[in-house]
Amino acid sequence: MPAPDFDTLIERRDTHSTKWSHADPDVIPMWIADMDFPVAKPIQTAIRKRAAHPIFGYQFDGTNLRHILADRLQKRHHLNATPEEIVFMPGIVTGLNLVSRTVGAPHTGVVTLTPVYPPFLSVPTGADKVSIPVPLAQTLRDGNLYYDIDFDQLEHAITHSDVKPSLFMLCNPHNPVGRAFTSAELGKLAELCLRHDLWICSDEIHADLTLEGEQHISIASLSPEVAARTVTLLAPSKAFNVPGMGLGFAHVADADMRARLMQQLFSIGAFPAIFGYTAAEAAYSKGDSWLRAIRTYLTANRDIVVDYVAENLPGVRVTRPEATYLAWLDCREAGIEGKPATFFLERAKVWLNDGAVFGLEGEGFVRLNYGCPRPRLLEALDRMRAALVGQPVA
Numbered sequence: 001m002p003a004p005d006f007d008t009l010i011e012r013r014d015t016h017s018t019k020w021s022h023a024d025p026d027v028i029p030m031w032i033a034d035m036d037f038p039v040a041k042p043i044q045t046a047i048r049k050r051a052a053h054p055i056f057g058y059q060f061d062g063t064n065l066r067h068i069l070a071d072r073l074q075k076r077h078h079l080n081a082t083p084e085e086i087v088f089m090p091g092i093v094t095g096l097n098l099v100s101r102t103v104g105a106p107h108t109g110v111v112t113l114t115p116v117y118p119p120f121l122s123v124p125t126g127a128d129k130v131s132i133p134v135p136l137a138q139t140l141r142d143g144n145l146y147y148d149i150d151f152d153q154l155e156h157a158i159t160h161s162d163v164k165p166s167l168f169m170l171c172n173p174h175n176p177v178g179r180a181f182t183s184a185e186l187g188k189l190a191e192l193c194l195r196h197d198l199w200i201c202s203d204e205i206h207a208d209l210t211l212e213g214e215q216h217i218s219i220a221s222l223s224p225e226v227a228a229r230t231v232t233l234l235a236p237s238k239a240f241n242v243p244g245m246g247l248g249f250a251h252v253a254d255a256d257m258r259a260r261l262m263q264q265l266f267s268i269g270a271f272p273a274i275f276g277y278t279a280a281e282a283a284y285s286k287g288d289s290w291l292r293a294i295r296t297y298l299t300a301n302r303d304i305v306v307d308y309v310a311e312n313l314p315g316v317r318v319t320r321p322e323a324t325y326l327a328w329l330d331c332r333e334a335g336i337e338g339k340p341a342t343f344f345l346e347r348a349k350v351w352l353n354d355g356a357v358f359g360l361e362g363e364g365f366v367r368l369n370y371g372c373p374r375p376r377l378l379e380a381l382d383r384m385r386a387a388l389v390g391q392p393v394a
Contacts, residue, residue, distance in 0.1 A: 004290055006037050006297045007373050028380045029351040033175070035241045035325060035371030040290035043242060046282035047275060059274040062088065065281045072284055073251055077207065078221040079232070080253075087250040087261055090272050091243075092205050093119045095233040095250055096169065098264045099201040100127035102257070104166025111158060111198070112169040113149065114359035115176060115328075120169050120203075121359060130163045135361050136177065143310060145319045145330055147177040151188055158196050168198045173206040173216060176328045176358055176367045178321025180210050186219045190226045199257075200230040205248075208239035208291060210323040212299040220251065227253040231261070238324075239291055240283040241371075247276030298325050301370040301377055312385045325371030328355075332364035334388060340366045347387035350380045 012020040019036075023029040038044075066083035073081035089095050100110060100123050110124040114133040124131040134157045136147040158165050170189070173180045181189075193200050202219050210216045220230040235248035252258040265271070302320070305327045309318040315334030318327050329352075331340035341354035344366065355365025370377055385391075 004038070004040070004293050006294065007375065008038075009373050009376060010036065010038065012036065023351055024349075027345070027349045027351050028376060028383070030369045030372065030380055031351050031353045031367070033238060033324075033326060033369060033371075034243055035294075035369075036373060036376065037241055037294065037371070039241055040283065040287045042286035042290075043240065043279050043282045046278050046286075050275065050278045056274055058271075059277055060271055062277040062281065065277055065284070068281060068284050069249060073218075077204075077216070077218040079218055079251055080224070080227065081251050085251055085253055085258065087252055087258060087265070088272055088277075089248050089250065089265060090246045090270055090276070091237065091248040092203055092233050092235055093123075094270050095231070095248055096120065096123045096201065096203065097126065098261050098270070099199075099231050099233075100124055100129055100167065100169075102260045102264055103199045103201075104129065107163055108167075109161050109163040109165035110167045110169055111154075111165050113154075113171070113174075115355065115362040115365070116171055116358055117175045117203070118357045120171065123169075129167070130161075132157055132161050132163075132165055133359055135359075138361075140317070142320075143317075144306060145177070145317050145328065147174070147179055147319070149181075149185055149189065151192065154189075155192060155196075158192070158198070165196070165198055168193050168200050170200060170202045170219060172202055172204055172219065173210065173323030175206065175324060176326050176353075176355075176362075178319050178324050178326060178328065180214050180216050180322040183217050183222070186217055187222055190219055190222055194225065194229060198229075200226070202230055202232045204232055205235050205238050206324045207234060209295065209298065209325065211295060211302055211321065214322040216323065220253070224253075229254070231257065236280045236283040236287075239294075240279075240287055241294075242279045242283065245273075245276040245279040247272035247280050249280075298371060301325070301372075301374065302327070304374070304377065305368065305370050305381070308381045308385075312381070313388055316388070325369060327368045327370055329366050329368060330364065331366060336388075340364060344384055344387060348380075348383040350383050 073079040137150040220227040237243040353367035355362030
């Protein structure tokens, strides 16, 4: 099979794409976590085959997919998973909401590490819980931004909060800072949660997008005791670029928690659609060669971003992501007045995420999605450089 072509620019403005449809014709959108690459051929083939049948009825389960996922979780994530421990849902945000509503009494706390994917901050309120954000520790490593966990600050937040925490929501690999946390970090985190009687909800949607030389570790794989207190959320949407298919799943080892989550799912009718099952089964059974190719491509894109920022964007520092296709840029010393995202949109015609939506620690930052063909990435970076040094954007 020929290697996938990731360099070709594909027009998306006429496809109802959220990423592209709201951008002016002269703007390059690099914000929402949605890659500009063609989906793996086996997924396209499976969708076409299912669409050829003239009836699209309900599908509430995927028996074959359960077995594929359990086998994959065992082999790739070292989770002692069985098919019965898989819970299907429309996506990861649904999962975060379900777990937040299921764990803990009303007005208890939900702890998370910031900056972080915005639903981590909004979900607790909707679940009648209290968000307890704990900043990650930011340092420099080889000239690039680096984030790790300040465990003293984390334990202080857990033990001195105005409300009792009941849940820790982990993002690993982390969005937006790109960390794939180590076994030592996860071990300390798990010990802390068990000691303080916290459930763990681990969003691992980017687990298959660890970049070359890096490793993803599922926190629930550390021990049976940790697995018994963890809900692990995953989906094919990021790694296989099928977010529009709307299927996610949870691995839940604890039978009582699994039943409670299923009760919540049924109460709100939160089920994936048939094409989500179709896409997921094709992705996880036939998509790994495509996945290996995209990880290699993204690793090279990551390196381009890191080197370009260091050499061409004065006053800007960037993370060196270990996973994901998202770079986190600190623009606080770049001499920009106002929000950097607004500056780059107006001056460079490059649409980035405003870092402030990821928590207070994101003020003065932007998030850049480098999951795109290399020619587009280089054009966007050149535009940003020109805007920063006061040159007109071509």
